Amino acid sequence: MSDGRSERARDAVAVIPEFARPLVDQITAAGVLVAWNLAPAEWFLVDALAKRSGLDMLAAAAVQAAARNRKGVSHARYFLRAWQSLPPAPALGTVPAAAPASNVIPLDRAQPRGRVAESVDYLAEALAAMEAQQ
Structure with a gap:
């Protein structure tokens, strides 16, 4: 005969199913430390989502x-809603879309010029102009 406290304590211990071990390990390795004592129905949902979107996608979404x-x-329960919004994993062999062209003008690093160097040049030009006037 067991008392209610020992049953609650046993239920509070996280028993992570084998299929979820890589997911839990990835999230934990990223420094996200959460409780994993999910209900059986929640583990069933995690399994379905992992099959649909892939463990890597679930782990990345959880870390983000x-x-x-x-x-x-x-608690890991926090991730369930976000995981349900994820798309299915792309089919094998899918090529990622090309990134759009950047609208950033690259910095010319051939002659790095700071404000001080530009100020010195302006001052030198002004002094040369003053000497030319005298």
């Missing part, structure tokens, strides 16, 4: 979601 949350994330 944790980084955006200023208060911190304490």
